[in-house]
Amino acid sequence: MATPVMDKVEAAAAASPYITATFRIRRFNPEISDESTWEDFQVEIDPKERVLDALHKIKWELDGSLTFRRSCAHGICGSDAMRINGKNRLACKTLIKDINPEKPITVEAIKGLTVLKDLVVDMEPFFQAYRDVMPFLVTEGNEPTRERLQSPEDRERFDDTTKCILCAACTSSCPVFWNDGQYFGPAAIVNAHRFIFDSRDEAGEQRLEILNDRDGVWRCRTTFNCTDACPRGIEVTKAIQEVKRALITRRF
Ligand code: SF4
Numbered sequence: 001m002a003t004p005v006m007d008k009v010e011a012a013a014a015a016s017p018y019i020t021a022t023f024r025i026r027r028f029n030p031e032i033s034d035e036s037t038w039e040d041f042q043v044e045i046d047p048k049e050r051v052l053d054a055l056h057k058i059k060w061e062l063d064g065s066l067t068f069r070r071s072c073a074h075g076i077c078g079s080d081a082m083r084i085n086g087k088n089r090l091a092c093k094t095l096i097k098d099i100n101p102e103k104p105i106t107v108e109a110i111k112g113l114t115v116l117k118d119l120v121v122d123m124e125p126f127f128q129a130y131r132d133v134m135p136f137l138v139t140e141g142n143e144p145t146r147e148r149l150q151s152p153e154d155r156e157r158f159d160d161t162t163k164c165i166l167c168a169a170c171t172s173s174c175p176v177f178w179n180d181g182q183y184f185g186p187a188a189i190v191n192a193h194r195f196i197f198d199s200r201d202e203a204g205e206q207r208l209e210i211l212n213d214r215d216g217v218w219r220c221r222t223t224f225n226c227t228d229a230c231p232r233g234i235e236v237t238k239a240i241q242e243v244k245r246a247l248i249t250r251r252f
């Protein structure tokens, strides 16, 4: 017969939110092997926690060599984009309960960029493409004596593309980028869009010419992978289409 103490333990266990989830992580360490390998980790975790929490548990409690990037842990810095169950997501914004913890959860580095170790890729080509589109306000003439004013309607034209956090989820989900890393990629075009359609900026033509390049916007095949991947909900494909249209009409 169960004792009152046992009843309490069993009730507590029944009420426990914790589950054991399997995280199947693609490991890569160039100092050990040229090949990546999958490794499973069993993690006791509340399904309401995030994949980033599970990665922390693995690193802090099971294997300190697991390597990944993160900073803010709240969807702002863009440093923890990774492929989770085959889809680009931010680990800090992905709840375990939303990705079927009944089955092993796969976690691997984003595609199209060189993997340096485990989940860390070389972001330099991504940031070079970003720098190439001049992601800053360009104006000529004298500095105004007061702030540069803009109507709400003009601000609205590029509101969506101001939300980019440079996580690379879009660019690294693009099949054109996978096949040829020379393509500027969706994120660079999104950030060019942010300034091309800014009424205060005077370098729109220059940016359009940069994107008229062989590796520019015309490489986009409108697969919408980028829009699906964006954790900020930016309509990435629409922004690319608007840049294409501006190139044809020269009106922006
Ligand atoms: S457009 Fe979205 S997916 Fe692409 S880098 Fe910016 S925030 Fe990330």
Ligand code: FES
Residues within 6 Å of the ligand: 069, 070, 071, 072, 073, 074, 075, 076, 077, 078, 079, 080, 090, 091, 092, 093
């Ligand atoms: S850790 Fe900053 S966006 Fe996820």
